[in-house]
Amino acid sequence: MRSIERYLLAWIMGALCLGAVAIVMVTYLVTLDEMNEIFDADLKNVAEALGTHHRAGIGPGDPALPFRPTRTDVPDPAEIVTVTWTHDGKQVFSSDPRVAIPFSNHEALQQLRLAQEDWIIYTDVSVNGVAQAAQRTAARHDTAAESASKIFLPMVALVLFVAGLMVVALRRGLKPLDAAAQDVASRTASSLAPIPTDAVPREIGPLVESTNGLMARLSVALSTQRRFLADAAHELRTPVTALRLQLQLLKRAKDDADRAEAVAELEAGIDRSQSLVEKLLHISRFEPDGEQMRRDPVDLGELVRSVVSAMSSKADHCGLDLGAAGDEKVVVEGDAGQLTVLLNNLVENALRYTPAGGVVDVEAALTEGRPTLRVVDTGPGIPEPERERVFGRFYRGPDAIGQASDSGGTGLGLAIVRAIAELHGAAVTLHVPPTGCGLEVRVVFAQDPA
Numbered sequence: 001m002r003s004i005e006r007y008l009l010a011w012i013m014g015a016l017c018l019g020a021v022a023i024v025m026v027t028y029l030v031t032l033d034e035m036n037e038i039f040d041a042d043l044k045n046v047a048e049a050l051g052t053h054h055r056a057g058i059g060p061g062d063p064a065l066p067f068r069p070t071r072t073d074v075p076d077p078a079e080i081v082t083v084t085w086t087h088d089g090k091q092v093f094s095s096d097p098r099v100a101i102p103f104s105n106h107e108a109l110q111q112l113r114l115a116q117e118d119w120i121i122y123t124d125v126s127v128n129g130v131a132q133a134a135q136r137t138a139a140r141h142d143t144a145a146e147s148a149s150k151i152f153l154p155m156v157a158l159v160l161f162v163a164g165l166m167v168v169a170l171r172r173g174l175k176p177l178d179a180a181a182q183d184v185a186s187r188t189a190s191s192l193a194p195i196p197t198d199a200v201p202r203e204i205g206p207l208v209e210s211t212n213g214l215m216a217r218l219s220v221a222l223s224t225q226r227r228f229l230a231d232a233a234h235e236l237r238t239p240v241t242a243l244r245l246q247l248q249l250l251k252r253a254k255d256d257a258d259r260a261e262a263v264a265e266l267e268a269g270i271d272r273s274q275s276l277v278e279k280l281l282h283i284s285r286f287e288p289d290g291e292q293m294r295r296d297p298v299d300l301g302e303l304v305r306s307v308v309s310a311m312s313s314k315a316d317h318c319g320l321d322l323g324a325a326g327d328e329k330v331v332v333e334g335d336a337g338q339l340t341v342l343l344n345n346l347v348e349n350a351l352r353y354t355p356a357g358g359v360v361d362v363e364a365a366l367t368e369g370r371p372t373l374r375v376v377d378t379g380p381g382i383p384e385p386e387r388e389r390v391f392g393r394f395y396r397g398p399d400a401i402g403q404a405s406d407s408g409g410t411g412l413g414l415a416i417v418r419a420i421a422e423l424h425g426a427a428v429t430l431h432v433p434p435t436g437c438g439l440e441v442r443v444v445f446a447q448d449p450a
Contacts, residue, residue: 009163009170013163017159035143039139047082047124050124050133077138084132105125119136183195192215246266301329304324311348335424339420341416342443343362343373345417349413350377363376367444426445427446
């Protein structure tokens with residue numbers, strides 16, 4: 001696991017070291033430039049002074065002047081070597097005959113390489129002759145390097161000092177993060193209260209706020225889950241009790257007729273229990289954190305025809321007119337299996353609550369450019385105050401049991417419909433049909449038709 005403290009220190013130390021190296025290099029270059037100016041001026045002054053006092057008419061053969069001194073010492077890199085010439089290029093004097101400075105009658109500053117060494121030479125031309133002053137460039141580089149080396153150790157000390165301050169500052173600055181981590185680590189699975197943000201630095205504020213938001217969502221999810229489990233246990237208790245009673249009736253049956261009636265009741269109870277369990281599984285699958293949904297093109301018109309065809313026998317048994325309306329091709333991106341469950345629940349509800357002789361129409365169409373599923377029945381409808389509550393789990397209106405054609409309702413159908421619709425970015429709304437009676441359920445998808 002990467003450490004933020006070490007990561008920051010590595011970058012800061014790297015930046016400081018590069019800065020120190022840059023300062024040393026700049027110091028060297030600036031000093032070298034200054035040394036060049038100073039020494040160039042010195043060479044010019046020496047050459048001009050030598051030219052002023054030089055007598056070109058005195059030749060090398062004059063025994064009174066030591067024109068070519070013998071040198072056996074080790075030359076000083078900073079030494080200035082002087083040479084004088086006649087105008088026609090005859091050497092008059094050299095302070096170090098070991099250095100073969102070439103003659104030049106052009107008054108200028110030039111750089112030459114002599115005997116594997118770089119030299120700076122200034123030539124002065126006057127009426128007395130030619131005078132030259134030369135110096136090794138190594139002296140200038142040595143002086144600049146010495147100046148740079150003198151600030152190297154202070155820079156190293158400064159880097160170490162700043163690094164120490166950074167360690168202390170980072171550890172103090174990260175203490176609130178450690179405190180927040182310890183706060184979270186010390187909590188139990190049910191402790192989802194938000195982390196205090198009073199002493200949290202601004203930089204980690206978004207992280208703590210995001211964590212608080214996550215814990216708030218987890219709290220809601222756990223609360224919903226606990227409520228769902230309690231409701232499921234309550235709802236399952238009734239059919240299980242009924243199954244036990246029906247089993248006892250079957251055991252007590254005295255003849256074949258009573259036994260057949262008890263078996264039929266037991267089968268109906270098992271069917272109701274199976275339907276409830278399947279709907280509970282659907283609810284768990286269609287939660288936002290449930291199984292991953294597929295995204296494929298789904299033709300809603302084809303889906304409507306498929307569901308209506310599958311439900312037609314049940315509609316005939318109930319004496320209802322079930323039909324599919326609309327031939328327009330309406331395609332959305334979604335999970336075909338989930339959308340089939342959604343439409344099955346809507347059609348089952350419509351068939352359950354529509355009296356015999358009624359009509360149930362299922363349609364896929366475009367409503368204001370949006371893909372829409374519509375299920376319209378001629379049943380009793382749902383009062384407006386109840387329309388939002390019926391989407392709650394296990395909720396059945398006060399008149400629902402009396403209005404249903406069977407007792408197989410679980411109060412989960414519309415909850416499943418809304419969960420699937422939300423996964424597909426769709427909205428489920430309840431309306432009164434244009435005829436003024438019954439119920440119209442609309443599922444409007446937010447996406448444009450494919």
